[in-house]
Amino acid sequence: MPTVSLTVNNEVKQFEVHENELIWDELDRLGTKLPAGCLAGSCGTCRIQILKGPENLSEPRAVEKETIHHLEDQYKKKYGDDFMQGKTIRLSCRARIAGDVSITPFKEKI
Numbered sequence: 824m825p826t827v828s829l830t831v832n833n834e835v836k837q838f839e840v841h842e843n844e845l846i847w848d849e850l851d852r853l854g855t856k857l858p859a860g861c862l863a864g865s866c867g868t869c870r871i872q873i874l875k876g877p878e879n880l881s882e883p884r885a886v887e888k889e890t891i892h893h894l895e896d897q898y899k900k901k902y903g904d905d906f907m908q909g910k911t912i913r914l915s916c917r918a919r920i921a922g923d924v925s926i927t928p929f930k931e932k933i
């Protein structure tokens with residue numbers, strides 16, 4: 824089973840999850856609720872930063888790509904063009920697990 828490592832306030836929790844399931848659903852099933860709004864890929868509330876293993880997630884589909892693009896634009900406008908450099912954002916309600924991954928909620932306000 825793959826492992827999702829969740830870092831919140833320097834504390835790391837590990838979850839053994841089912842492959843091909845959504846990150847948000849699997850953590851919810853195991854008792855941890857990530858932030859959420861629409862749970863459909865359009866609001867961006869569930870955004871997470873991928874610390875390790877971005878290649879172990881499903882390729883983003885059109886709706887997730889569009890939402891992430893919009894979020895990145897907003898962050899760049901607020902914090903500058905370099906802000907997103909080296910950061911990988913995904914939506915936990917859309918990203919499916921294919922292997923080990925480390926994540927943290929993406930908390931910076933827009």
Ligand code: FES
Nearest residue numbers: 860861862867916
């Ligand atoms: S909860 Fe709205 S995009 Fe994930």
